[in-house]
Amino acid sequence: MMIDRAYVQQLIDENIQLDEVEVTEEDFLLEEYIDQSVPVKIKGLADDWNTNRWTLDFFKEKLGHLKFPVRRQNEEREMSLAEYIPYMKENEKNPSDSPFYLNTTFGPTDDLLADYKVPDYFKCAFNNFRDIPDKSTLSWIYLAPTNSVTGLHIDTIASSAWNLVISGKKFWVFYPTYQNPLLYGGMVNPFAPDYDKHPLYRKADPMICVQNPGEVIFTPSGWYHAVLNLEMGVSLTENFINEHNIELVKAYCDLVGIPTDGLYEQFKQA
Numbered sequence: 001m002m003i004d005r006a007y008v009q010q011l012i013d014e015n016i017q018l019d020e021v022e023v024t025e026e027d028f029l030l031e032e033y034i035d036q037s038v039p040v041k042i043k044g045l046a047d048d049w050n051t052n053r054w055t056l057d058f059f060k061e062k063l064g065h066l067k068f069p070v071r072r073q074n075e076e077r078e079m080s081l082a083e084y085i086p087y088m089k090e091n092e093k094n095p096s097d098s099p100f101y102l103n104t105t106f107g108p109t110d111d112l113l114a115d116y117k118v119p120d121y122f123k124c125a126f127n128n129f130r131d132i133p134d135k136s137t138l139s140w141i142y143l144a145p146t147n148s149v150t151g152l153h154i155d156t157i158a159s160s161a162w163n164l165v166i167s168g169k170k171f172w173v174f175y176p177t178y179q180n181p182l183l184y185g186g187m188v189n190p191f192a193p194d195y196d197k198h199p200l201y202r203k204a205d206p207m208i209c210v211q212n213p214g215e216v217i218f219t220p221s222g223w224y225h226a227v228l229n230l231e232m233g234v235s236l237t238e239n240f241i242n243e244h245n246i247e248l249v250k251a252y253c254d255l256v257g258i259p260t261d262g263l264y265e266q267f268k269q270a
């Protein structure tokens, strides 16, 4: 089973929810969460962004010819946006338990960058970090059918991230890092756990969040998390490296053999 509805509902009803901050009033409070590496829901950040025009039809009309890999469980295929977006809409009629998901390869084209403004505390030093293999950017647009899932993971090279839901609804689970030994390196399905296979997971106790349009989620470096899309929609996410996570990113890159010289020197001098 991919999604155990009753179990997910129980998580939504019973688990501790992420805190929420209103960005307009309390930037200093938000920076506390970033400082302390605690995930948080941020309201108000995207109120004056122009991303509401990023509808499914907008992408289909504008970029229908572009092809991307889409994935479900262990299956991958390539679809153009002209094929994928009708597929998403068709899925709505009777949502599959495991639909194909376009969630890692489609980034904002240059003309879309003007539609949003990243605040300083989410800015990335990535422009000076040219050695990450196969990555020209750390920005992604996700086109999510109902029931699509991003499985348990930490973000690329242990970076942090922000994620805006433009349309749709996401359900997030987050694990404080002391629970990492219960997570089997991310092999657990947090939306339908198999306790025979993963007995330690019985003790896991994720923090949860339901994210609605206009809300931004901050994911700290190194925290395991997963997402179930409760409703079809469009979202935007950017990963970032800054003075808060540089030590963790460096440790991760050293571990897997990605050179970090230029980046790290820059932070030490700053």
Ligand SMILES: O=C(O)CCC(=O)C(=O)O
Residues within 6 Å of the ligand: 103, 142, 149, 150, 155, 161, 163, 170, 225, 226, 227, 235, 237
């Ligand atoms: O929205 C999603 O499906 C996944 C979000 C996430 O965890 C990520 O962008 O790394």
Ligand SMILES: [Fe+2]
Residues within 6 Å of the ligand: 153, 154, 155, 161, 219, 225
């Ligand atoms: Fe993530």
